[in-house]
Amino acid sequence: MGTPSGRTGNFLLDSVPASDLDRLINGIAPSTMEHDQVVQRPNTPIQDVLFPTSGVASVMTFLNHGNAVKTVEAITVGREGMTNVHAAVGATMSGPDATVMQVDGKGFVVAIGRVTAEMHRQGVFADVVHRYVQAFWAQTAFGSACNAVHHVTQRCAQWLLQTHDRVDGDTFYLTQEYLANMLGDERSTVSVAAGDLQRRGLIEYSRGNVTVRDRPALESAACECYGKIRAEHNRLAPMD
Numbered sequence: 001m002g003t004p005s006g007r008t009g010n011f012l013l014d015s016v017p018a019s020d021l022d023r024l025i026n027g028i029a030p031s032t033m034e035h036d037q038v039v040q041r042p043n044t045p046i047q048d049v050l051f052p053t054s055g056v057a058s059v060m061t062f063l064n065h066g067n068a069v070k071t072v073e074a075i076t077v078g079r080e081g082m083t084n085v086h087a088a089v090g091a092t093m094s095g096p097d098a099t100v101m102q103v104d105g106k107g108f109v110v111a112i113g114r115v116t117a118e119m120h121r122q123g124v125f126a127d128v129v130h131r132y133v134q135a136f137w138a139q140t141a142f143g144s145a146c147n148a149v150h151h152v153t154q155r156c157a158q159w160l161l162q163t164h165d166r167v168d169g170d171t172f173y174l175t176q177e178y179l180a181n182m183l184g185d186e187r188s189t190v191s192v193a194a195g196d197l198q199r200r201g202l203i204e205y206s207r208g209n210v211t212v213r214d215r216p217a218l219e220s221a222a223c224e225c226y227g228k229i230r231a232e233h234n235r236l237a238p239m240d
């Protein structure tokens with residue numbers, strides 16, 4: 001994915017006029033977000049929204065699984081979007097999910113009061129956020145169907161493509177344990193899937209770093225969900 005040509009590097013913020021942008025981020029410098037940093041905890045008051053300019057955040061769901069807790073990624077958020085999107089449309093508390101940085105990066109952390117005030121103006125920002133919510137919904141809908149129906153290797157390819165879309169370059173840090181958490185599968189199962197993609201020359205995996213070697217072939221290896229989610233983003237909240 002190319003770097004946005006706008007003023008901030010976040011596609012939502014760069015879609016609004018300068019005066020609206022000033023009301024949103026005046027006086028706010030981009031924050032650095034570390035890998036594994038929790039951006040929003042479950043069931044807590046929502047105090048701010050992150051507009052990533054680089055890096056990738058994941059909305060994670062938690063399920064009891066025997067004596068352990070299993071995590072599964074529900075949504076990927078990068079510079080095309082924002083975290084806590086439900087707060088922009090009225091929520092004051094987070095749900096039972098958490099938002100965690102999966103790839104480190106930067107972004108504007110904006111107090112929720114500024115975000116909701118701008119939404120209430122019902123100007124360009126509100127239009128942009130509403131379109132993003134629709135694209136966000138497509139990710140949620142296809143994501144749940146995907147987890148139920150599609151093979152782990154297809155889902156692995158899809159997840160790698162979604163991350164690749166949101167980072168600079170072709171390499172990003174990703175442990176197999178983390179990938180297993182994202183996909184909701186056992187680590188051994190994900191290891192076989194990633195090994196399969198590597199043997200076919202689509203990716204290279206070395207010491208926690210994934211490099212996308214053959215993007216078109218990786219797209220062919222992914223399930224239909226990747227293309228359908230991407231098409232909704234292109235229609236509603238473009239990613240490049």
Ligand SMILES: [Zn+2]
Binds near residue numbers: 145150155223226
């Ligand atoms: Zn799928």
